[in-house]
Amino acid sequence: MIPVRFKGNEKDVVQKLCGDLLKRKPSQKNKNEYKRNLIRINEWCQKHIIIDGKSLSFGEVVKADFETLTKIVSILERENIPDDDKDFLIDYLYKERFSDKKYRLEFMDSLGITVCPYCNRNFVNSTKERTMCQFDHFFNKNKYPLLAVSFYNLIPVCSSCNHAKGENEIKYSPHDKKYKTNDLVNFDFSIIGMDYLFNDKDLKIELDGDKDFNQNIKAMMLDEVYQLHTDVVQECIKKTMIFNPDYLDYLCTEYKDLFDSKEELYKLVFGNYIDEESFGKRPLAKLMHDIYEDLFDIYYGEKFE
Template identity: 35%
Template sequence: MIRIDSTKLNNWNEIKKDQCEYLKLAVEKELSNLYIKNNSYIRSRKIRKSKKYHTYYKLNNSEREEIENIFGGVFTVKNQKSKFVVSDDKKIEKLVVGKLEEVISIFEKNIINKNVINRIFNYEKFCNNNGWNRHRLISKLGIKVCPYCNRQYITNYEDLKGNKEKTTADLDHFYSKSLYPYLALSLYNLIPSCQICNSRFKLDKDFRKYPHIYPYEEGFGDNAKFKTRGNTVEYLLGNTLDFDIYLDVFESKYKNKIENSIKTFHLNELYKVHTDYVQEIIKKIIIYNDSKLNEILLDFPELFSSKNEMLRTIFGNYIVNEELGKRPLSKLTKDICEELGLNLKNV
């Protein structure tokens, strides 16, 4: 529900460079040392304790030309062995940071052996790579909270025993790698997320067929807001937990995507448990009305650099749109504050 603005990620250019270099090496490694026989390029291995060979895949001339075009490289042959060298890095970059629909259009038209695609865009190898891998990618992204639910931290830590970076996040493939294997290493298809959203709720659901909010371009924003409802006004006085929390979806071009996202990630059901958190917000708003807030700013000019910092301290969370991805339940906090009349203009 929270948008990821890649233009504001500190390490985005480094991440692009590292991911492009990883894919380039994977392409060259997989497509080199192929055995050439009868105009076919053959990837095979010798079966243990046998002189027989197991064939992974064969490439005919048409497939070879298609590969050279897509990956921006050239096959050379020497002593019946091939070598593939990428000469156009822009082709690799397009596969890594191109728009998802553009990458899909490239591979939907081609005739390349599926085993080649699966071996080049091998996500498991990427995860287990000793150099650039899943953990380092997530760590460099620096996204602290799951953008799908805004309820779970997804931080990184250093494994002192192995002296390696580790993360508490999953990398969700927005378009499932089982359905779109050529997107398995595309940066704009990799969404850092909590394990619940990725491994319990989303699974292999086809988000292309059933559109959902896409974090690299969209968030719920003001098109869907958390609200409260109860049978009595007692909850508005902070005296009871007998009320509901729900997402109110407004008419917009994103409505269908938002509703699909709410359903897939069970957001209405999950947020029902946070009534105690909302009760605290209600009580704080009763205490800290606009005049009280202005009084605090005047009385403690050395304590708070801005109204935003003061509100974050009082409500224990971020309440500015650009900062909602920094802490769990931030959108809930902002929306409830607005619902209860807190003036967030000029914050």
């Protein structure tokens, strides 16, 4: 639902992450065995992973963007890496390296997201001591062990989404740059009882996804879990009734020294970010943005912006 992007200079960030991933840990006992594993996997990649006439090294597979990963998957469907290398890829490179507190924090900090990109409901941010997320492999690591540590195959998600998805396949990856959130899904609400201003159970949240994203909605049970947030929709309705466009313009003028922009005022008044690029900063940002868009049109015939 919410895009995942590496911060800053993406190429440099990914290069550093790759170097830190592959370098030998000081506590590792059998350094020569580690090197043999890497050399063998790298040679296999260079022989079998050929994209647009170019052989890819294992490091290039680790750094491959999502579009390239889809091409690698097509190759792995025909000829996967030998089972002998699966344990090293999954049990050492993935499980041990990504359970390392320092490396997990480095990886999460490079993304800069604070909310689960699958549901936009739960925090997945890091503290100085630990990360709050789990990692989902968009392309299943057991089916495609070569991609177990490919950065654009790893999605930091909440435990609820990771459990719900399991090994189910879904269509949309947050690393896929072809899509924007607003193109994939939109929230709406329906009134199912006329006491909705005082009883949020008289409201129902609806998700309208495109044909591909509906598979994500079903896998993560988003239709069901979002019904927990009808109270948020109720609050949105009441705030819309109070903070009409004229009142908002008055607040912008009266308190112009408090806010750098109208967007900052909206964030304070309506309790969340309203621009698509910031949906990953707070839970339920996408829901609230869409509901306010509908409400401003219903009540005032104006856009929410």
